[in-house]
Amino acid sequence: MIEAIGLTKRYGKTVAVDNLSFAVEPGRVTGFLGPNGAGKSTTMRMMLGLDRPTAGQVLIDGKPYAQLDRPLRTVGALLDAKWVHPNRSARAHLQWMAKSNGLPDRRVDEVLDLVGLSKVAKRRAGGFSLGMSQRLGIAGALLGDPKVLLFDEPVNGLDPEGILWIRQFMQGLAADGRTVLVSSHLLSEMAVTAQDLVVIGRGKLISQSSTTEFVERSTENTVKVRSPHADKLGAMLVDKGFTVSEEDDGSLVVAGVTSDEIGDIAAASGVVLHELSPQRGSLEQAFMQLTGDSVEYHAELAETGK
Ligand SMILES: Nc1ncnc2c1ncn2[C@@H]1O[C@H](COP(=O)(O)OP(=O)(O)OP(=O)(O)O)[C@@H](O)[C@H]1O
Numbered sequence: 472m473i474e475a476i477g478l479t480k481r482y483g484k485t486v487a488v489d490n491l492s493f494a495v496e497p498g499r500v501t502g503f504l505g506p507n508g509a510g511k512s513t514t515m516r517m518m519l520g521l522d523r524p525t526a527g528q529v530l531i532d533g534k535p536y537a538q539l540d541r542p543l544r545t546v547g548a549l550l551d552a553k554w555v556h557p558n559r560s561a562r563a564h565l566q567w568m569a570k571s572n573g574l575p576d577r578r579v580d581e582v583l584d585l586v587g588l589s590k591v592a593k594r595r596a597g598g599f600s601l602g603m604s605q606r607l608g609i610a611g612a613l614l615g616d617p618k619v620l621l622f623d624e625p626v627n628g629l630d631p632e633g634i635l636w637i638r639q640f641m642q643g644l645a646a647d648g649r650t651v652l653v654s655s656h657l658l659s660e661m662a663v664t665a666q667d668l669v670v671i672g673r674g675k676l677i678s679q680s681s682t683t684e685f686v687e688r689s690t691e692n693t694v695k696v697r698s699p700h701a702d703k704l705g706a707m708l709v710d711k712g713f714t715v716s717e718e719d720d721g722s723l724v725v726a727g728v729t730s731d732e733i734g735d736i737a738a739a740s741g742v743v744l745h746e747l748s749p750q751r752g753s754l755e756q757a758f759m760q761l762t763g764d765s766v767e768y769h770a771e772l773a774e775t776g777k
Contacts, residue, residue: 557597
């Protein structure tokens with residue numbers, strides 16, 4: 472379990488993380504979602520004791536990182552897959568990590584096997600593709616068999632096969648009962664990966680809920696209806712207080728109602744329907760709307776050339 476409590480980080484005048492409180496539960500993949508610059512990496516660095524909060528704190532299984540007895544056995548992280556020494560082999564890299572953390576050498580072969588790198592273990596890590604580097608980074612995070620795992624934008628730049636592998640791997644780790652927090656700036660990716668979502672914008676918490684709830688709440692649901700009696704049906708729906716608009720082709724788009732309700736209303740008054748289809752706004756649209764403020768902020772930064 473991870474708990475952020477009033478977490479705040481300022482860099483000079485920039486408030487990178489602003490009074491953030493949320494909890495990440497074990498046994499689930501939790502997506503940490505926000506546009507670029509929202510404060511995700513800063514938050515993760517504070518979770519790992521790599522950055523000191525200006526105010527507030529983060530607890531990992533009830534303790535701040537600095538007070539963990541055996542940090543690598545409690546929390547593992549993939550922050551930047553390219554930080555390995557390029558001339559070291561994958562195995563040598565992990566052996567060095569294991570040794571400096573008092574972990575047995577046999578664990579190196581176990582994690583290499585877990586991430587599917589056993590066959591290339593002797594190759595220089597510097598020659599690895601991005602997907603292989605990510606796997607090596609994940610192997611490093613798993614060395615201490617930690618209950619809590621943090622992944623910062625793990626699928627950035629990967630091909631579809633690599634994305635699928637990481638997604639399924641993270642879901643497997645959560646199914647083992649681990650706490651898995653994964654950051655991303657793409658809601659569409661998180662919608663198929665994470666069960667829970669912590670959404671931030673401009674360092675502030677926007678929402679914490681299950682992914683299903685978030686998607687349902689944030690995508691506007693409408694129903695498209697085609698009927699030879701569209702006028703009559705439209706008038707009835709307006710009478711009942713629904714918002715109805717008419718498309719160029721004569722079909723109706725009705726907001727705030729389910730297709731079941733429209734079907735019932737139509738049947739009760741003998742209105743023939745030719746089409747009755749629920750429509751869903753795109754996830755990315757919903758996300759942009761919710762974090763609109765922080766996206767504007769990003770545009771401002773771009774304008775000032777930062
Ligand atoms: N060391 C630092 N010094 C000054 N400002 C920083 C530092 N690290 C981050 N920031 C600023 O804090 C804000 C949050 O950055 P952060 O990298 O945490 O966001 P992010 O959500 O991880 O975005 P990205 O996906 O682009 O990495 C940004 O405005 C960034 O410029």
